[in-house]
Amino acid sequence: MLYVQQSLAPDEELVHIGQFHWMYTVGAFFSIIWSLFFGIAIIIIAIKGYTFWGVQEMKNATVLESIQILHPGIKLLAFFVFIFGLLKFAHMMVVKATTEIAITNNRLIFKRGLVARQVGEINIDRIEGVNVLQTIMGRIFNYGRIMVRGMGV
Incomplete structure (x- = not known):
């Protein structure tokens, strides 16, 4: 003030x-949660797709090994989805702090x-x-x- x-x-x-209602802050945190959820979903769907289409390295691989085998574009997409959620959270908090x-x-x-x-x-x-x-x-x-x-x- x-x-x-x-x-x-x-x-x-x-x-x-x-002042802002507490639901505004909850919405900001949900942007992080949703972006994390969608980023993980992208990785899981890609791993399932690789396994379904018969990529031999995926058949007996652990989760970390499966992520390493994934195409870098898929990993970047999941990363950018998460970064988008973090930036949305940061933007909402800056608006709240400066209003x-x-x-x-x-x-x-x-x-x-x-x-x-x-x-x-x-x-x-x-x-x-x-x-x-x-x-x-x-x-x-x-x-x-x-x-x-x-x-x-």
Whole structure:
């Protein structure tokens, strides 16, 4: 909340500080879990395919020996699937760490970004409407997205 505290006017006080729901972090961790699952599935399917098509070296090989016999392209594909999940996790955590949302008695403040900063501010009296978007999981776990519409452009 460093940006929000620095941008407060002398007569302004914080009313509410917005934060990400814990399900956002769970979703980030699931991106790692799913990518690991799909990477391992690629390896297993390739080993089963090699065995099915009669590659003799695979018949009596251990799991590690089977992985070593696999084509390097298959191993790279599985590796990149896992790396994609790690990058997705890192991106989600950076977004969470660098986003500040606050409501003061005068305005709503939204700041996002680590190096390139994106800031949105709107006066409370200029807010025209608010929409709450919730999925079924959002209704169950009490989270959602808030869309604020302001007057003018």
